[in-house]
Amino acid sequence: MMIKTIEQKALNFINDNYLIERGDKILVSLSGGPDSVFLLLFLIKYKRRFKIEIGAFHLNHRLRGEEADEDEKFCSDLANEYGIEFFTESKNVKLFAKRKKLSIEEAGREIRYAELKKTARKYNYTKIATAHNADDNTETILLNLFKGGGLKGFAGIPVKRENIIRPVLILSKSEIVGYLKKKKIEYRLDSSNLESGYQRNYLRNNIIPLIRGKINPDLESALFRSSNIVNKLISYIDDIIYNHIALIVRYKQNRLEVDTIKLNLLDYRLHGYLFKELLKKYFDIDPESKNILDIEKLLSKQVGKKIRLSDKLIVSKERNKLVFISGDDSDVNEDVSIEINAGEQKKIGKNIVSVKPVRMQEYMERVNTGTEFISADRIKTPFVLRRWRNGDRFYPLGMKGSKKISDFLTEQKVDSHKKGKQLVLTNNRKIVWVVGMRIDDRFKVTEKTRKVYELCLE
Secondary structure, eight states: OHHHHHHHHHHHHHHHTTOOOTTOEEEEEOOSSHHHHHHHHHHHHTHHHHTOEEEEEEEEOSSSTHHHHHHHHHHHHHHHHTTOEEEEEEOOHHHHHHHHTOOHHHHHHHHHHHHHHHHHHHTTOSEEEOOOOHHHHHHHHHHHHHTTOHHHHHTOSOSEETTEEOTTTTSOHHHHHHHHHHTTOOOOOOGGGGOSSSHHHHIIIIIHHHHHHHTOTTHHHHHHHHHHHHHHHHHHHHHHHHHHHHHHEEEETTEEEEEHHHHTTSOGGGHHHHHHHHHHHHHOOOOOHHHHHHHHHHTTSOTTOEEEEETTEEEEEETTEEEEEEGGGGOOOOOOEEEEOTTOEEEETTEEEEEEEEOHHHHHHHTTSSOEEEEOTTOOSOEEEEEOOTTOEEOBTTOSSOEEHHHHHHHTTOOHHHHTTOEEEEETTEEEEETTTEEBGGGOOOTTOOOEEEEEEO
8 A cells, every 4th residue: 555655646746847758768876875776666557557768877986995896786786677778977976076166976976967967968868867765855955944944945946957957856765665666676775975075964964863753743844845846936036037137237258237227126135045046047156145245245335346256267347247267267366477579479468469560551541540550659569468457547649748647447437347357558667558548648649650550459
């Protein structure tokens, strides 16, 4: 009776959440533990009913020596016994964790999902099934709660995300293990799950038993019901947020702009939620609560203020917008100084600057094309191409007096994060060209000019 009840519970859950469609080709994440063994055999049993194809994938984390190799062999034998496709990969999770500065748990999860997705794409599997259960959901919710994970943290493990499904999320660990024991089905036990060094294990082995014993023996069901309610609320909020994103946000080449005037059309209580979604969507960052608070505070700061969210991501307050810059563009403090001779071109970052001698006749023919030309009569090569510095001054073309570069850039309404990367071309310690913007009046071409250089920015 127990077997039929558990199977029906899983079947109802799959149907209620539209997890499996006729004709699906499903790749099961198979560790060899009780949950994944149950999931694989359950799907095999109902394969004809669902009209699906099934394969299994195992990742050897290389963390437990012979024990890990035995897990891999167990999974391979199980797949062969039932005649299903089996795929396996072996990865050094510990090394990956060290390189990426992740915990072993985070590194294992990242590699596992990457390999599952790669295998699914290569062999045309339409869905990936993982064996997360109600106990996993409880642990995730509590971990997120203790770490300040916000509303989505309390939603727990999603039933479905993209092509990843979790068909047995409704079942508790005890139901799954009881089912396997009743049917005398073998499975593997990961000895590391008994160690409390990992956060999740500590919660599972020490905290949750106390909560069950002192507060609620049916903790998993209670949190599962609560997470369903939260998920419905999140779905409603997501609709509001994503309708506004199209109006508020502009993204291009590692640069995200948020229109702060239009942002006010969205209730201020949802601003933090919006920023969290933007960081996930565009920069693959799962921010902490402090990061979101820092961004919200930046809204009230003066133009030019910046915060750094990571080594490769800064947020800058500009006129009527917040600008998120990632990758190399986030490094605004890099100092460069490169010599360039007439007839040469040099590259700094994404910019290519060239100085080219031209005949006077050629200059006369192209004078109105927008290309910059200077008189080379008093030029002493080489030029020096560098970032502007505090105190730099030049004589903007058409003006008699000098002006600080910083004031000129402000008047030209250059965003503060771009100011730091602005290049100047100098000669004999004089600024000849604020690159891409204005030449110095002292180097303009006149009727007396005998030699001309063309300045070009690509």
